[in-house]
Amino acid sequence: MADITALATRYLDAWNENDPAARRALVDEVFAADARYTDPLADVRGRDAIDALLGEAQQQFPGLRFSLGGPVDDHHHLARFHWHLGPDGTDPIVVGFDVVALDEEGRIAQVAGFLDKVPA
Template identity: 60%
Template sequence: MSDFESAVERYLAAWNETDPHLRRKAVEQAFAADVRYVDPLAAVEGHAALDGLIGAVQGQFPGLVFSSGGPVDAHHQQGRFTWRLGPAGEEPVVIGFDVAELGPDGRIRTVLGFLDRVPALG
């Protein structure tokens, strides 16, 4: 398994951890202290802000889980990967892809997120 594949596994684990204390630890293990996370709906920096964002997303989509949508495509210290959010083992409700940059310690320092499928509002 590549360093980037391991980083993405830690990334997904942090987004799936629902216990606030364990989630904060997972965020600290997966992301650099000065992480910058940007997607069409959010822009945050640092562990506390990212942890808060993850908690808010879990509140919006209770019971759903993030999973990998395919292989990680990486070179140098950057990579892109598709993720899915939905009921375990079922069709995802949301699909997106992220471009991430690893820091020297192997933790993710930047995430640029894109949403490919989102639920209809209303």
């Protein structure tokens, strides 16, 4: 299995990357070609759709950054981790929990995202 903490970090790097070309390179690096991303607000498939979703999130939350919210837990081809979204150095505004399934090449094939804390 790939270094899952490094993969989770690169995944969050993609969410944080503001340059469209650099973000797309990260999406291509960490996601399988036909990957699916699902959370309470989105359900998309494929790198193009995931890249567009990340760009939309950046527009919705300018100046905020995603970070790991604790250790990454994994077994077999699955991993789970908490993430935080907020300004650097402050308490997170949003807290979430993602479960990812990896393909045979160690790329993310599916994300099931959950929102634990959201602004009112």
